[in-house]
Amino acid sequence: MENWVLVFKKSDLPHLAAVRCWPGLYAAETETEVWLRCPLLHADLDQPLRALPAMHTYRQDAQGLLFPLSGSTPVSKLPALDWLPMQQFIPIELPGSALPAQLTQQYALRLLPSMEYHSGAALKLKLDDWQTYADTAPEIRLSALRFALSAAGDVLVMGEPLPPLPGEEYWLRESILLPAAYDLEWPLLAQLFNQQENSKGMHFLLFEKDGNWQKIEKQCFVPATRAGIRQRNIKS
Template structure:
């Protein structure tokens, strides 16, 4: 059992039986052990540092506890001084990677139970991702491309979104605007990520079943669907043809 040597604390993760697959990102952590109880799976062996990792923080529907005394088996929520339960007795611990098959069993990823709904929110991300898209003023873009060399525009495609232009490609243009990075078919504002990154593919299947749209997210959690087929190569001629559509 992994312990914090500074205060002799052991950590445990509890997750409902239907949600075992959410542990996939930490399956390869060799020190982790898991055991099945009546209605949940338990994981032990986590360190204090791992509790703060992206892999653990992105697992939804989990509960984290700490234990100070193996004899009492009392479990405390993180940050609390009062125990809420005991670790179930008779657990048979096995390495997590052995308990989870490489190919996860098929089940309904969208089911969270009647009372288990996850709001989709964005949160600050500690990772720096290269931008692949940007939203700029369409009129500002029009002024820029009139003098820009064609080679500067060739890597980019674009589409009008109200009075703005959404550019896609790399490298982007040196214009003021809002930058986005890509996670699958999601375009996320720079510096932000889905609060539960593990659900990105599930959200994509639910919101974009044909995979024919870019889901452009706003900071507050709203999003815009933009058809991929709507994008056209960026050029002076394509801009002029679309000027009448700019509000």
């Protein structure tokens, strides 16, 4: 089986966040470079990967030999590196942001207790509790759910109905996930805030009760399957 192998400058690391959720993608680093390795896919999926600002792009054969894209003679061999799954190489943290969420420099969004009921859209819980539930839950319940795993070992589950497990529940407003029984001090600002911080609609904005917030890429959520949940528990 052939792989793509791409070599980047370390300064180009932020560009790689665009593909951190790709299946089968591994990364490693040297003192000056970042290396990516990924199975060859069909053209529609390969194109975004090849569009990254790589210094070198190779095809790797089963013996680890590296070939230029348009050549049949190997030019190097894959070095022995400490490869990590991409989601571990570029981890994502769910629990909170170091800075308060702000619409402008003069106004910080605040959360206040709300008397209005909103149905839950997401549940943050521990990975062990999530796997225990998944081992026995009916397939029809799991098929309605998606989840994302943080480097800290927390899981954010989305879907309906949410699993009946202990954790922190959130409801959804304008791609903003707010803690259950809380709302923005000025709810009308939700749309403006979402437009400013999430203009392309590619993220959920997860708020905590203290007003801290974190962006989570929507593409990081994967279907809830027993095999997928078990695999992520092993990797963590």
